[in-house]
Amino acid sequence: MAQSTPVRRTPKKERDPKRIIAPLVVLAVLYIGLEIFLRVFNVAAYVMPTPTHIIQATISSFHIILPDFLFTLKIICVGFCIAIPAGILLAALFSQFDILVKAMQPVVIWLVITPMITLIPLMTLWLGTDPNLRVIIVIIQATPIICLNTLNGFTHVEREKLELARSVGASKLQTFVSIIFMNALPQVFTGIKLGCIFSTIGAVSADFVSRGQGLGDRIIKFTKYSNFEESYGCIILIALIGITLYTVVEMIEKRIVLWKK
């Protein structure tokens, strides 16, 4: 089975240097362009500090930022890691019953649209002020979008594929595992990638409302004391968390979903 066929194997794309170099060039151009623009027009630091200043200030204040960075990272990762199985399992449950799909789809959409940040003041009343509870915000922010996409995948299976399952007498479980779930995988991954974004939004907005800890809180503090460079530094760090998560998910997707181009 080790012999590979001439048709298979096309990982060339990943190693294509253009795919790595091109974005780096864009980044460099952006950096230099911004630097020149801001210096030439003498833009005030509270509007937009130069990239170099942002990096310098962020590095020198990093010992202040680090605990908040780690806190937010923890909240996002833990919440995200719970939201993935929660979203998929809920979708799997709903998809077993036609009536549940019809009943729950609007509810899930409604949950996706509602900004969960609005619940924070109330949740503080119910659950107390422990900052770790912000995980809950991340979970209820990210789960519905993962659930919605997964459900969409579960309910859109070609009729002929299900007929194939019936024609060989596959059990409900076999049909779900081998056909319905596999068929939905691309959409499951779309949901998870959106979940990355929603998790980050959830965690930072929770910081904004609850204060005391986290990168969101740090941004407000820096801005209040006119440390604009550090504020921007924190924004970049948040973006980095999101991008890293997204990239990891995308890499896993490419390993698993081999049949999409």
Add this chain to the structure above:
Amino acid sequence: MQEAKIKFDHVTKIFETRSQTITAVKDYSMEIQAGEFISILGPSGCGKSTLIRMLDGIIDTTEGDILIDGVKVNHKGKKMPSSVLRKLGFIFQQPNMLPWYTVRQNVALPLRVFGLKGPEWDNRVEELLEMVGLKEYADAHPNEISGGMLQRAGVIRAMVHDPEILLMDEPFGALDEMTREQMNMELLEIWEKTGKTIIFITHNIEEAVLLSSRVYVMGTNPGRLVETVTLDLPRPRKLSMITQKDFIEYRQLLESYIGEIDLSKIK
């Protein structure tokens, strides 16, 4: 008289949607002997696909009985038992491969579901792949090989558990003319070698005459059996026969039946 391999006994299928009731198949009866190659011919919407889907337990019957080897196999609301399904292989109009599996995994899918394990079955998969020239593509995914190859994979998937009956739902309709002729000839060869019972669904008159021993002509509104034509043509069949006199006569006869169906539809 020998007991029929497959028997349809006054089978009716009615689909009910919210707005209307459609009689897809009405009061259909036929008997097929073991080892026969028969075609069911008719325009689209005549219920020919519904017919073999009922036989394969994909959809329920509304009325009537379907018997295989003299045993009633259709039980409303119940899955057809594995012991019956193992006698049947279904070939779809599209290759209907699962894109997430390799060609080999796709072909071996019925074995997995039926729980058929062991070296003899593994060998069978390899032999079949070899037979249709897919051996070197066995580890490829379906999106990497051509439509003709995929349909070959679909054919051997239906044969992998060694069923006695092959059900073919316009299996080569999606292929180009040349590939289709080639596939038809390959199919005849397989049939002559293995002696399986084949029900072949088509709307192509020439194909029906070329392949089968008997043609069941179906009409629309409601889907029903119109005419049965037994083809007295020599075997093995060859592509060159399509220009011979009796071949053309049979073709014209079937054309006239199909023509009448179309006329009655207009009325």
